[in-house]
Amino acid sequence: SSSQLSSxxxxxxxxxxxxxxxxxxxxxxxxxxxxSEVYSYPDGFLxxxxxxxxxxxxxxxxxxxxxxxxxLTEAEAPLGISLVMTPGSVFLGVYFLLWQAYVLKADVVxxxxxxxxYGLEAVLKLKTIAAF
Amino acid sequence: TRAAARARPxxxxxxxxxxxxxxxxxxxxxxxxxxxxxxPDCSAAEFSLFxxxxxxxxxxxxxxxxxxxAIYSLDVEANPPERxxxxxxxxxxxxxxxxxxxxxxxxxxxxxxxxxxxNFDQLLEEFGSASFSxxxxxxxxxxxxxDSSDGNETYRYEYGVPIQTVDAFLRLxxxxxxxxxxxxxxxxxxVNQATKCTRSVSVEKCVDIQAVSMLFYINSSILAVPQSxxxxxITVQSIVVQSLNGMQTLVNGSDGLRLPMILAGLCINVxxxxxxxxxYTDTGEIIEAAAAFVLGAINxxxxxxxxxxxxxxxxxxxxxxxxxxxxxxxxxxxLRAGFKPQGYPFPVGIVCAALVLNTNKxxxxxxxxxxxxxxxxxxxxxxxxILFGYNMVSGCKLRITSAMxxxxxxxxxxxxxxxxxxxxxxxxxxxxxxxxxxxxxxxTHLHTSEQxxxxxxxxxQSSCQIPVSLEIEVKWTKYGxxxxxxxxxxNVTATITSTTLQQLPSGRERIIPITSSVVFxxxxxxxxxxxxxxxxxxxxxxxxxxxxxx
Numbered sequence: 001s002s003s004q005l006s007s008x009x010x011x012x013x014x015x016x017x018x019x020x021x022x023x024x025x026x027x028x029x030x031x032x033x034x035x036s037e038v039y040s041y042p043d044g045f046l047x048x049x050x051x052x053x054x055x056x057x058x059x060x061x062x063x064x065x066x067x068x069x070x071x072l073t074e075a076e077a078p079l080g081i082s083l084v085m086t087p088g089s090v091f092l093g094v095y096f097l098l099w100q101a102y103v104l105k106a107d108v109v110x111x112x113x114x115x116x117x118y119g120l121e122a123v124l125k126l127k128t129i130a131a132f
Numbered sequence: 133t134r135a136a137a138r139a140r141p142x143x144x145x146x147x148x149x150x151x152x153x154x155x156x157x158x159x160x161x162x163x164x165x166x167x168x169x170x171x172p173d174c175s176a177a178e179f180s181l182f183x184x185x186x187x188x189x190x191x192x193x194x195x196x197x198x199x200x201x202a203i204y205s206l207d208v209e210a211n212p213p214e215r216x217x218x219x220x221x222x223x224x225x226x227x228x229x230x231x232x233x234x235x236x237x238x239x240x241x242x243x244x245x246x247x248x249x250x251n252f253d254q255l256l257e258e259f260g261s262a263s264f265s266x267x268x269x270x271x272x273x274x275x276x277x278x279d280s281s282d283g284n285e286t287y288r289y290e291y292g293v294p295i296q297t298v299d300a301f302l303r304l305x306x307x308x309x310x311x312x313x314x315x316x317x318x319x320x321x322x323v324n325q326a327t328k329c330t331r332s333v334s335v336e337k338c339v340d341i342q343a344v345s346m347l348f349y350i351n352s353s354i355l356a357v358p359q360s361x362x363x364x365x366i367t368v369q370s371i372v373v374q375s376l377n378g379m380q381t382l383v384n385g386s387d388g389l390r391l392p393m394i395l396a397g398l399c400i401n402v403x404x405x406x407x408x409x410x411x412y413t414d415t416g417e418i419i420e421a422a423a424a425f426v427l428g429a430i431n432x433x434x435x436x437x438x439x440x441x442x443x444x445x446x447x448x449x450x451x452x453x454x455x456x457x458x459x460x461x462x463x464x465x466x467l468r469a470g471f472k473p474q475g476y477p478f479p480v481g482i483v484c485a486a487l488v489l490n491t492n493k494x495x496x497x498x499x500x501x502x503x504x505x506x507x508x509x510x511x512x513x514x515x516x517x518i519l520f521g522y523n524m525v526s527g528c529k530l531r532i533t534s535a536m537x538x539x540x541x542x543x544x545x546x547x548x549x550x551x552x553x554x555x556x557x558x559x560x561x562x563x564x565x566x567x568x569x570x571x572x573x574x575x576t577h578l579h580t581s582e583q584x585x586x587x588x589x590x591x592x593q594s595s596c597q598i599p600v601s602l603e604i605e606v607k608w609t610k611y612g613x614x615x616x617x618x619x620x621x622x623n624v625t626a627t628i629t630s631t632t633l634q635q636l637p638s639g640r641e642r643i644i645p646i647t648s649s650v651v652f653x654x655x656x657x658x659x660x661x662x663x664x665x666x667x668x669x670x671x672x673x674x675x676x677x678x679x680x681x682x
Contacts, residue, residue, distance in 0.1 A: 045234075
């Protein structure tokens with residue numbers, strides 16, 4: 001059919017999210033290293049924060065890849081899996097916003113924007129799946 | 133997900149100290165510090181006298197995004213000037229300020245656990261190895277615990293801590309700004325103090341004024357250790373009664389309280405001086421307290437009296453030894469000097485004997501004191517102690533008439549210059565004990581004559597020499613570490629200069645000056661720098677480094 005079911009805004013969001021997430025990851029990692037030098041950061045907290053950050057990166061990469069593929073190939077399954085993975089990413093975003101050892105103002109800003117992006121993506125994914 | 137996108141507001145980490153109560157310039161206990169606007173002991177009248185606030189702002193941790201700040205300022209426009217106190221929330225503009233923490237001990241030092249017999253094994257297991265990590269879960273955190281208090285056994289008095297009594301502190305009234313007595317000066321443990329201040333009195337109200345009655349100074353008992361219930365009563369050691377013309381008599385007999393009362397127009401038993409003597413143990417506990425009083429009388433014209441107060445501390449089972457320094461001499465304290473006891477031959481005496489010292493430390497080593505009328509023969513017995521570091525010159529004038537016999541004059545002058553008990557040994561350190569004879573420096577005596585060689589011939593003809601000057605030279609050196617050098621006396625030389633007394637024709641008289649002087653000379657050698665050895669790289673391979681091949 002000539003009509004295009006792939007959602008352009010969703011793709012744009014995926015692209016923005018990807019770039020933003022790279023910056024977010026580098027910034028978060030740098031800040032965690034800084035915090036561990038300046039403040040007293042016990043090993044348990046440091047280990048859990050770093051692990052969750054790397055986990056979040058892997059999850060995010062997978063989620064964005066599946067979402068973009070599903071959107072471009074107009075297949076529901078990958079997009080559905082991507083939607084199911086979204087709450088996991090949201091949970092990790094909330095973790096870094098609320099339950100880190102030290103939450104700086106910069107952390108609040110970064111994580112809020114990330115959660116906003118997740119929210120918008122989720123809405124658009126639902127709409128796109130409904131359209132397929 | 134929408135809800136999660138809105139961040140829940142989190143409060144920042146709880147502040148450990150209350151900034152409204154923290155005051156770093158409040159140094160004096162129960163007294164107002166000058167220019168300290170946060171001092172709770174200051175009243176509004178005292179705030180109006182300040183010029184600036186030395187502590188204008190007290191902020192909580194400035195790394196937090198929002199912290200409480202207490203701002204103190206003086207409003208100089210108002211009449212009288214008043215202090216303004218504002219408690220505001222200050223926010224940190226930096227983007228890296230701490231918004232929240234989830235780690236309880238994040239921004240404060242946690243109190244380290246004190247080893248007791250119960251937790252010693254666990255602490256040794258945790259911290260006894262070469263490294264350990266700060267795991268918050270494994271510490272026995274007790275946020276209610278005060279710093280290292282474990283009942284009464286860890287409390288003790290330390291130097292400078294105010295001595296506590298049942299109601300407040302042991303007070304030693306002292307002049308604060310003017311010479312009027314202020315009763316808010318606490319006595320510090322092991323701080324020997326002596327103060328004099330003025331108290332306003334009147335005969336009519338003398339029974340009502342608390343501060344002139346003996347009861348005020350001994351009614352509250354001292355706590356043996358801080359914050360305990362063990363009390364030490366203050367006993368009355370002695371009472372000296374001073375009459376209106378200044379004569380003092382010791383009261384013997386019962387040491388009951390003598391309270392002020394009005395008798396024949398005078399108010400008697402008014403406290404003029406209190407001297408506390410506290411006995412302490414070496415664990416910082418007070419076991420005895422005694423007070424010696426001087427009571428006097430005031431008459432109708434008296435508007436104010438001068439009271440003197442003192443406190444001294446003695447360790448239990450020791451005799452208080454007057455030291456002139458510990459160990460080096462302190463400038464201004466008298467030189468300690470003594471004699472070898474009679475009958476001990478040298479050198480056996482050096483090993484076995486202890487030196488005999490005058491109990492009054494100001495009479496051990498003295499020189500002639502100049503008096504107003506400058507007549508040597510009238511200056512009987514006026515002597516002044518030699519104080520370390522103070523060069524002194526004194527003298528008098530001797531009027532010689534023809535009738536004076538030379539030998540008698542010579543002996544009198546020698547007694548005058550040297551005094552009755554001129555010592556033989558001087559202590560090299562301020563705390564030298566009398567039984568360590570090797571710590572004492574013998575005084576070297578020299579005699580010189582004022583003549584030149586040509587007059588030496590005439591000297592042989594009329595062999596009458598009278599001493600005219602005594603010069604004591606004390607050579608001292610700096611001993612010990614460079615940052616805290618101690619003064620140590622190395623050598624004491626007493627030089628007597630004599631002159632010939634020519635026979636005067638009858639009726640004539642001559643005046644010659646007699647002088648005595650003390651000079652302190654510093655002969656310390658200059659400090660030489662000592663350099664540490666250059667660090668070397670000490671590399672040695674282990675002997676089995678090339679194992680299979682060697």
